[in-house]
Every structure is written in structure tokens, then in C-alpha cells.
Amino acid sequence: MAVNxxxxxxxxxxxxxxxxxxxxxxxFDLGIxxxxxxxxxxxxxxxxxxxxxxxxxxxxxxLVLGGGGLFAAFPLAYAVILPATYPLIIAMLLGLVxxxxxxxxxxxxxxxxxxxxxAFTGGSIVAAMAQGMTLGALLQGIEVVDRGxxxxxxxxxTPYTLLTGVGTVAxxxxxxxxxxxxxxxxxxxxxxxxxxxxAAWATFVLMGAVSLYNLLLNVEYAQRWLSAPEIYYAVPxxxxxxxxxxxxxxxxxxxxxxxxxWLALALFFLGMAGLGVTxxxxxxxxxxxxxxxxxxxxxxxxxxxxxxxxxxxxxxYTAWAYWVFRGKVGHEGYH
Amino acid sequence: xxxxVDALLLARIQFAFTVxxxxxxxxxxxGLASYLAVLEGLWLKTGKPIYLDLFKFWLKIFAIAxxxxxxxxxxxxxxxGTNWSVFSDRAGPVIGxxxxxxxxxxxxxxxxxxxxxxxxxxxxxxxxxxxxxxxVAVGTFISAFWILSVNSWMQTPTGFEMGANGQxxxxxxxAAIIFNPSFPYRLVHxxxxxxxxxxxxxxxxGAWHLLRDKANLHARKMFSMALWMAAIVAPVQIFAGDMxxxxxxxxxxxxxxxxxxxxxxxxxxxxxxxxGIPDSEEKxxxxxxxxxxxxxxxxxxxxxxxxxxxxxxxxxxxxxxxxVFWSFxxxxxxxxxxxxxxxxxxxxxxxxxxxxxxxxHRAALAMAPSGFVAVLAGWITTEVGRQPFVIYNLMRTADAxxxxxxxxxxxxxxxxVVVYFSVFGAGTWxxxxxxxxxxxxxxxxxxxxxxxxxxxxxxxxxxxQNPGSAETLPRNREEAE
Numbered sequence: 001m002a003v004n005x006x007x008x009x010x011x012x013x014x015x016x017x018x019x020x021x022x023x024x025x026x027x028f029d030l031g032i033x034x035x036x037x038x039x040x041x042x043x044x045x046x047x048x049x050x051x052x053x054x055x056x057x058x059x060x061x062x063l064v065l066g067g068g069g070l071f072a073a074f075p076l077a078y079a080v081i082l083p084a085t086y087p088l089i090i091a092m093l094l095g096l097v098x099x100x101x102x103x104x105x106x107x108x109x110x111x112x113x114x115x116x117x118x119a120f121t122g123g124s125i126v127a128a129m130a131q132g133m134t135l136g137a138l139l140q141g142i143e144v145v146d147r148g149x150x151x152x153x154x155x156x157x158t159p160y161t162l163l164t165g166v167g168t169v170a171x172x173x174x175x176x177x178x179x180x181x182x183x184x185x186x187x188x189x190x191x192x193x194x195x196x197x198x199a200a201w202a203t204f205v206l207m208g209a210v211s212l213y214n215l216l217l218n219v220e221y222a223q224r225w226l227s228a229p230e231i232y233y234a235v236p237x238x239x240x241x242x243x244x245x246x247x248x249x250x251x252x253x254x255x256x257x258x259x260x261x262w263l264a265l266a267l268f269f270l271g272m273a274g275l276g277v278t279x280x281x282x283x284x285x286x287x288x289x290x291x292x293x294x295x296x297x298x299x300x301x302x303x304x305x306x307x308x309x310x311x312x313x314x315x316x317y318t319a320w321a322y323w324v325f326r327g328k329v330g331h332e333g334y335h
Numbered sequence: 336x337x338x339x340v341d342a343l344l345l346a347r348i349q350f351a352f353t354v355x356x357x358x359x360x361x362x363x364x365x366g367l368a369s370y371l372a373v374l375e376g377l378w379l380k381t382g383k384p385i386y387l388d389l390f391k392f393w394l395k396i397f398a399i400a401x402x403x404x405x406x407x408x409x410x411x412x413x414x415x416g417t418n419w420s421v422f423s424d425r426a427g428p429v430i431g432x433x434x435x436x437x438x439x440x441x442x443x444x445x446x447x448x449x450x451x452x453x454x455x456x457x458x459x460x461x462x463x464x465x466x467x468x469x470x471v472a473v474g475t476f477i478s479a480f481w482i483l484s485v486n487s488w489m490q491t492p493t494g495f496e497m498g499a500n501g502q503x504x505x506x507x508x509x510a511a512i513i514f515n516p517s518f519p520y521r522l523v524h525x526x527x528x529x530x531x532x533x534x535x536x537x538x539x540x541g542a543w544h545l546l547r548d549k550a551n552l553h554a555r556k557m558f559s560m561a562l563w564m565a566a567i568v569a570p571v572q573i574f575a576g577d578m579x580x581x582x583x584x585x586x587x588x589x590x591x592x593x594x595x596x597x598x599x600x601x602x603x604x605x606x607x608x609x610x611g612i613p614d615s616e617e618k619x620x621x622x623x624x625x626x627x628x629x630x631x632x633x634x635x636x637x638x639x640x641x642x643x644x645x646x647x648x649x650x651x652x653x654x655x656x657x658x659v660f661w662s663f664x665x666x667x668x669x670x671x672x673x674x675x676x677x678x679x680x681x682x683x684x685x686x687x688x689x690x691x692x693x694x695x696h697r698a699a700l701a702m703a704p705s706g707f708v709a710v711l712a713g714w715i716t717t718e719v720g721r722q723p724f725v726i727y728n729l730m731r732t733a734d735a736x737x738x739x740x741x742x743x744x745x746x747x748x749x750x751x752v753v754v755y756f757s758v759f760g761a762g763t764w765x766x767x768x769x770x771x772x773x774x775x776x777x778x779x780x781x782x783x784x785x786x787x788x789x790x791x792x793x794x795x796x797x798x799x800q801n802p803g804s805a806e807t808l809p810r811n812r813e814e815a816e
Contacts, residue, residue: 064412
């Protein structure tokens, strides 16, 4: 049993890693979609789009790994969460359809470019909002009876989930704007910096609000944050978050390259760590722990071998693909 | 508005709809990725610009088809959980890891190298670019491997144990799960189908341009390449399909009974029913046109071999005969039509009229979408033929669905129908428009920018081909930064 406990924990971290990788990578390209209407029609929009065209597909693959990995490693959690958040998941998928095809269609059909730009923005906002609300629905707890979802089909819609949804949209907008500060230059970069500052403030406020709401949401969450011994490793998270927030605002005033993006990434990492402290060891609060939901050891071992072999390769060639398209985006786009 | 409809039926319609739509794109992009790799390889080997032109012509189409495949595929990876949560919970420990392997070994590979394939030729050089194209092509193949293994396991489950909580659990050997009895046959049959589908699309596009200008060298080249593929691969596919059918007879007899329309057992040689109208009420095929004993000959290689019929199967374990009967005939009919066109092209080559036989070109144009119809018909045959089970003989489809109300499933189905038809309809229109543009020398690749002399630069026109041209300037400026 001791081995099984370890493997399940390892798998919880692998899924958390996939979700984090997804959130930051697709986060910045969804963020660009969210901010798209504020860019000038023409070269500014084209350059913003070109800065993510070669990588968006790889970014979204992490979502498939998050979903597929959850299915494989914690099938019960997958089977409970998706029916519980059904309309959100469907909305997210359809949002991703619209924004995904817009990458190609807007170039193929200049006559309807505005339409596809709107699809890009609408799809990005819907997807981001739905993802944030899904997280909120998970945190506020899902009713389970006999290995199945037992709530009604609008349980996911509460003021709390709306808050987490808006928070996610703001956070993605921050990542997207910070990415553009890195990839663009000239007036477009200035524009992105202004957007990044506003998005940063919105993110701080909403992140704080969600964190405080969490303490009221569930007695167990509050206990994990406010009682010994958990408090000793929980307390550094808000402190570090405040430090990063200050550094980010200062960087956005002077920096012309990648620093704001890395700091925004750090902010998300701390948010993820805070989420871990809040939820651990539950994968579907308030009833299902990671051990309740875990796939059997044979499945875990088989997949772990695959992850151990492929993950370094995936990270390697993904990094290479980013490296190929490094530097500021030219006005003429990639060829 | 959906109150009077069964949530289960709506969930089944939704899955059939989303998976059928999705399947169209990989059926095309598996073959097209390989065709692109062949074109680029030939260009690198021979240095002939015609191969590069064709590569760029098809790359633009590939970019759109692939994007549609990606977004419709993400939907599929969540459909299991949203609509079939009981199935996901129970089968997850066995099929989940196979799907995780698909993501790890295929999706990342395709997505990781796609950006370089589409936009990177000037940034990484020819050889690395060719490597990226190969990686994308290999990725599509690996993806088919895993997902067909999953599907085959649902058809012919092996290598599992039943858990106390009702879950299917992996046994000692993963090889027994992955290489389940129907998998090798299904993999070969489906991959060949994808190649044939692409060959007929490429051939149809070539034919369209030959009909407009039979001297177009680019159209000639793609038409010739595609019809070599058809002539060689169509017979192989018929053979592979026959092997797959015999395998199905061994492991899923009632599927074959439904395909053949054999309501009754035939102890002394079963007839091959060519056409007819299956009537499941009366349990017979009306107006049947049949050839005596031929079915036994095909399936058992013996004219007088006995073949059991659906009368040996309990009524509540029979698949819906009508759908399976017809979809099977559509698939086989198209298969033989493909073979016919392939043979016709050989005759045309022999007579030196491959590029000068408008009737052949019209036939090839008419058959351009035939692969998609055949692939879907084949898929329907195998999936509907598995009913009423989701995991053959072990778990019923009716027991697999999520605990959702009909309005929720109905509303999402409606949303999928509206969005898929409009979004993928637009994409298909863009693809058709690209296909209708005459292929020519100096093709541009995937364009990324406004119109104008500088911004229309394609992925390649490199310094060696267009020395000092406007296209090379921005590249240099970029490198300087």
C-alpha cells in the first residue's frame, strides 16, 4: 500500500503540472484573444496573432493531457467533474473551436476577417471564463452519490464561480499582455504595457477576493490555511505573492523584454501552490480524495514509464519550437 | 423542448455526430501529412521545384484541415467524461492509459513540430524542416495506433480483470490489452483507408485542373501520383478488409450477421445478399438479390460451410441490422469503385492517355470525396455493429451514460450541430477555394500578413531561388535583431 500511496501522489503532481503548463501556455494565447479588440485593425492585430500562431496548437495539447491524464490516472474524478460542470465544459470546448479555427480562417478570408477576429475574442473569453468557473465549481464542492455526480445541472452557477471565472479572464489577460510586451516593440509594446498594468491590478484584486472567499467557503479550507502545522508552509505563499506583485508592477513600468512575463508566470505558480494547499488531498472536494479516485497501480506504473520517457522529449522539442520563433515579431509575420 | 426525448438517445446522437465530424479530418490529414513528407523528400532529393510547389499548394490546405482536426479532437477527449461518465469510470483504468500515451507520444509530437512545418522553413533550413514534416507525419500515425487500439479493445476486450468496484482493471500484460485480437486488422484497414481518402482527394483536385488545362504540369504530377496510389493500394485495401471481416466473424459474429443480413442460420452454405431491404420485424431481407453460397466462400473459404444467423442470438443482443447492412454495402461499393478507377488509370497510362482522357478526369473528380463516405460508412458499420454494447458483450451502451437530464444533453447537441456546421462548413469552403486555385510555379506557402509585396512572402522563396527579392529582406532584418 505504501508504494500505491507514493504513486498516487506522484500522479497528482503530474496532473497538477499538466494543468499548470496548460494554464500558463494557453493562458497567454487565450489572453491575447481576450485583449484582441483593443488592438488596432491591421498590422498590430496581425503581429499579435503571429506571435502565437506557431505555438498555440502545442499549448492546447496540454489541455488534452490534463483531461486525458485525469481520465487515465483518476478516472473517478474525471467521471464526476465533467458531468457536474457539463455546460461549462461544452461552452469551453465550443469556445476553443471558434478561436482555434480563427487562426487559419482570418488569413483565408480577408472579407470576413472582422467576423473571425470576433470569433477569436469571443471564443477566448468564453473558454477562459468557463475554465475559471470550472475551477470554482470544483472548489465549492461537488455532490457525489455512489460514484456518480448527484447534484443538479446548474450547481456550478454561483457568485463564487462567477468570481473565479472573471479572475481567470483577468489573469489570462495579464499573461497575454506580458507576452506581447516581450514579443512586440514600438507603440504596440507601449500599448501592451498599459494593458498589462490594468490586467495586473485586476488580477491582484480578484486573486485576493477568491483567496478570502475560499476561507469562508469551507471550514476545512480555512483550517488548512489557518492552523498549525499547515500554516507554516501555507503562509509563505501569500507573502511571496505580494512580493511578486510589487516586482511585476515595477517591471511593467520599465522593462521592455521578458521579465514581466516571467513574473506573471511566477504569480500563477503561487496561485497554483495556494490551490494545492487548499484542496490537498482532495481531487473532488468535499468527498473524493486522490486515493479514492486513483487508477490501479498497474495503470499508474505503465503511464509513469511513458511520462518518464516522453516528458523530457516533449519539453525539449517544445522549447526548441519556441526558440525557433524567438525574438520580436516582425511586421511581415513569419514565413 | 427535449423533455419527451430520452437522454441516452441524445447522448448517442451527440457522440455519433461529434466523432463522425472529427473523423473526417484525421482521415484526411493522416494521408496528407505523409503525402507532404513525400513531396518535400522528393524535392530535397531531386531539387525539382515542382515538388516544392506542390508541397506548398497542399500545405495551405493541410493547415486548415489540421486546425479543424485539433479543435474537433479536443472535444472528443472530453466527450467520454461529459456524456459517458459511467463508462469512463469503469473503463478508465484500462483505456485511459492508452489515451494518455496517445497524447504523450502523438499529439505533442504533431503540435510541437507543426509550427515549424508551417512557418519555419526560412528559420531552420531545409533539412530540419523536412525532419519537422516527418515528425508531424509520424505523429499522425502514432495517434491512429493508440486510438484504434482503444477502439479495438472496446470491440474485442482482452487482458483485463474485473475489480470489486465494477471497474475494468488491467491484467498482467499491457501487450494483451493493446494488441487485442481485432487491433492489427483494424489499424491496417483504417490507415490504408486514410491513405486512399487522401489519394482520391489529391487525384480529384488534379483532375479538376486537368479538365481546365491538360497541359498544367503541376496538375499532371499530382494526378499521376494520386492514381498510382489508388491503383496499388485499392486492391490491398480490399484484401485487408476481407481479412478484417474474417477476424470480425471470429470475435464478433453478430456484427457480421448484421452486415450480411443473415437473419437465419445456413447450415449448408450461406448466400451473399447483394441488395435487399432488411426487415427486423419479420426477421428477413425483403426483395433480396443473392448469390447462393458465396458468403460462405468469402468468410469461410468453403462453399458449403455452415454460417450461423441472428436466430442464434438473443433479440436484446442484436445490433440494428438495417444501418449495419447498408453502411457496409456503401463502404464495399466505394471500395470496388476505387479499384475500378485505379485499374482505369493503369489502362490510360498504358495507352498514353492519362492526361488526355476527360471522362477519366470527370470520374476522378466525382470520386474525390468518396474516401470520406467510405471511411464514415465503415466506421458506422463497426460501431453500430458493436451495439447494444459499448464494451462488447460486457457493458451495455445503455449503462454507460452520464447522469444527465435530457435538456442538458439536447441543448449541447444543438450547440454542437450549429457550431460544427457553420465553423467547419466555412473551413471546408476555404479548403475548396484553395483547391480550385490553379497550382503553378513559385507557389507561396502559408501566408501570414496583409497583402502587399513584402507581406505576401511564402514560407520559402529563399535567397537561392529569388536572389535579392523583397521576400528575403524582412528575414534578414529579423535575424539582425
